[in-house]
Amino acid sequence: MIPFWIIAAVLIVSALWTVTARKPIYSVVSLLLNFAALATTYLILHAEFLAVMQIIVYSGAILMLFVFVIALLNSGIAAVVLGRDRVPVAPAAAAALAAVAFVATAIAAAHAPAIAPIATHSPLGAVGRGNVFGSIGDFGQALFLSRLLPFEITALILMVAVVGVVLLAGDLTPYVPTRRRAEQTRRALREAILREGK
Amino acid sequence: MATSFAGVPIFYYEALASILFFIGLTGAIARRNPLVMLMSIELMFNAANLAFIVFARAWLNNAGQIFAFLVITVAAAEAAIALAIVVVVFRFAQQVDVDEVRVLHG
Numbered sequence: 001m002i003p004f005w006i007i008a009a010v011l012i013v014s015a016l017w018t019v020t021a022r023k024p025i026y027s028v029v030s031l032l033l034n035f036a037a038l039a040t041t042y043l044i045l046h047a048e049f050l051a052v053m054q055i056i057v058y059s060g061a062i063l064m065l066f067v068f069v070i071a072l073l074n075s076g077i078a079a080v081v082l083g084r085d086r087v088p089v090a091p092a093a094a095a096a097l098a099a100v101a102f103v104a105t106a107i108a109a110a111h112a113p114a115i116a117p118i119a120t121h122s123p124l125g126a127v128g129r130g131n132v133f134g135s136i137g138d139f140g141q142a143l144f145l146s147r148l149l150p151f152e153i154t155a156l157i158l159m160v161a162v163v164g165v166v167l168l169a170g171d172l173t174p175y176v177p178t179r180r181r182a183e184q185t186r187r188a189l190r191e192a193i194l195r196e197g198k
Numbered sequence: 199m200a201t202s203f204a205g206v207p208i209f210y211y212e213a214l215a216s217i218l219f220f221i222g223l224t225g226a227i228a229r230r231n232p233l234v235m236l237m238s239i240e241l242m243f244n245a246a247n248l249a250f251i252v253f254a255r256a257w258l259n260n261a262g263q264i265f266a267f268l269v270i271t272v273a274a275a276e277a278a279i280a281l282a283i284v285v286v287v288f289r290f291a292q293q294v295d296v297d298e299v300r301v302l303h304g
Contacts, residue, residue: 001205008214015218015241019225024233031237038244045211045255047263050247050270057270062240062277069281070233073288091227099220107209124258133258142260143267150264154271161275169282186290193291193299 003044010037024070028063035059043127046134211252219245232284232296236277243273 014037017030035058042051125132132138143151218241225238247266254262288294 004206004210008210011214012217012221015221018237018241019221019229019234021234024231024237027234027237031240034241035244038248041211041248042251045251047251047254047266050251050263050266053267053270057274058240058244062274065277065281066233066237069284072285073233073294092224095220095223095227098223099216102216102219103213107212133260134255134263139260139263142264147261147264150268154268157271157275161278164279165282168279169285190290193287 007037007041007044010034011041025067028066028070031066032059032063035063046124046127046132047139048127048134049136049139208252208256212249215245215248215252218242218248230295230297232280232294235296236280236284240273240277243269243276 011034014030014034018027018034021027021030035054039051039054042048042054123132125135127134129135130137222238222241222245225241226235229235229238247269250262250266250269252262254260254266284294287299291299293299
């Protein structure tokens with residue numbers, strides 16, 4: 001029980017710090033703390049593979065992406081000027097309503113009778129042991145034998161993301177017939193964005 | 199039906215997930231910095247993941263863990279594309295304030 005309270009406190013405080021920090025880089029650091037605590041929670045909940053994925057994908061890949069973009073924006077030509085944060089009266093009420101609905105659903109789900117009590121053939125055992133629920137082998141068997149479709153959808157999503165990022169952030173000049181027209185297009189787009197922003 | 203494990207009722211984990219989701223939702227709504235908004239969205243993804251994994255553990259069903267895996271992938275793709283959009287907008291408009299960039303507001 002005590003480990004749960006410690007982890008819950010770390011999770012909530014780091015999440016609050018992420019949302020309220022003045023500088024985005026502080027948000028990244030607190031989000032790193034949040035992800036580490038969450039990986040610990042996953043270990044407690046017998047999701048060994050996901051705990052490792054949490055560290056590798058989130059802390060290793062996504063947060064590094066954030067750090068690089070922050071570095072890119074701050075070292076740009078202009079300083080990043082932001083207005084005041086909104087005072088979220090109506091949106092906060094909507095968010096609170098959503099949270100209440102979420103808690104109600106959670107209570108209902110936690111007290112609902114289990115439809116399929118045990119869908120895996122692996123027994124529950126100590127974290128780190130093989131051939132028990134949530135071990136790497138158990139997860140891999142489920143992923144590649146009984147639930148292959150989500151894994152293949154994952155591959156499709158990643159491919160679409162890679163193509164999208166290259167199209168968005170890459171240099172689009174080769175895709176416009178002439179270099180002069182590419183420059184015109186870019187300037188027109190930039191002026192449109194600036195004009196609308198006034 | 200397993201409603202508690204290691205002395206912690208499943209509802210406590212669910213309440214934790216909903217609190218994290220609420221914090222993320224508030225950040226996504228209230229902040230103006232698109233990077234912090236994206237990080238808040240990551241918080242919400244993670245709250246959903248925690249709920250999936252708690253229920254997977256409660257009912258000893260792997261489907262929740264598989265779905266959490268899918269959510270992690272979607273979150274990675276979303277972060278990459280959204281950060282690319284932020285970089286492109288900054289390159290064009292020299293600013294990233296989400297209230298100032300409103301060509302698509304209509």
